Amino acid sequence: MNNFDLIVFDWDGTLVDSTAHIAKSIQKAYADNDLPVPNEADSKHVIGLGLVDTFNYLSPDLTKEQHQGIVNRYRHHFLEADKTIHSFKNVLEGLQDLSQKNYFLAVATGKSREGLNRALTKVNFGHLFVVTRCADEGLPKPNPDMLHFIMDDVGVTPERTVMIGDTTHDLLLAQNAGAQGIGVTYGAHEKDKLIALNPITCVDSFAELTTWLLKNG
Template sequence: MARKSFDLIVFDWDGTLMDSTATIVKCIQAAAKDLGLLVPDRKAASHVIGLGLAEALQMALPGLEAHLYPRVVERYRYHYLAQDQDLTLFDGVREMLADLSQQGYFLAVATGKSRVGLNRALHATNLLSVFDATRCADETFSKPHPAMLQELTRELGQDLKRTVMIGDTTHDLQMAINAGATPLAVDYGAHPIIELNALQPVFTASSVVQLHAWLNDNG
């Protein structure tokens, strides 16, 4: 039976599949504190989630002298690696991915994480074999540039018009729009629902269970 709308489903990782938003915010704040810098508030730190790490820290800590950013990156990684083994998937993620895979969808990840960071997370969650392709911010242009989605569709032989991009940030949704894919939001991650809905996603899910149901009804 022909699909209604999509053949390829692309997920963001942090804040969409992995419950890591609060940890990332705390690690950005801790890195700034370590170096005696002005500590960004939660809103500023969470807004940059989804971008590549270097770009995210430059946005969260604007005006910092260039030679200090590598030190901030090092401190961020120190704090994050001390906690990432305790991070968990949102409830329902494993079941949703297994079901979508069984239905024959192509599944992919487009993330602001580094390749090393994503591989660690995929191995820790035993999801490496679930995804047909993945793309990280240190391999291509960072969100909201469309390159990740363009590269994933080329690699898998898919059509951007039959691709949905699911994410918890405006960076994810804007990337989908820029690429000509369908943007779909989840409101339980980093960015507030009012900012997500301003980009007119096809749907905004408030839980993984709701996201799964929508994909089954509309995919």
């Protein structure tokens, strides 16, 4: 018998290799607006948050006009190279294996609905998810709102749910929703920061994640 019924994945840095591109787009957006450019560590730290929280964290004193200017240029730079973003190795095969074991698969992401819908058209595994939830459809990570929505939609309790992601925001989301969390170390946040939040495991590749879930999930 499975320990979990519902497996929820973050998108950027967990399923698709986009963290470096996101961080560079943030930095370019600040440069375009003649504002101090965040360093790489801070630019990666905010990956997974909604755009409002992202720029409030990086620059809490921005004016409304500055905030909008950064958002506009960030979107420009992200879309400019969006076609170069690909899923991590073994994601399709892993998701197929998990789906065949009758897990419900879902996505909880800091992307906007427009952004996720666009991303789903570029991959060949979107049909495997029973539900997806985005930051602009409720409260963003680490608030438990999006995970509560997914669990309610599928009809699965927190005890039977696991959230998988590459950031502390994902693991805090799991904790705040009463679910379990698994960290992946190949994305935005460093392994020691993930381990500090006591996930049930941390894995170094999607193939390792799939193997662990098929054995222990």
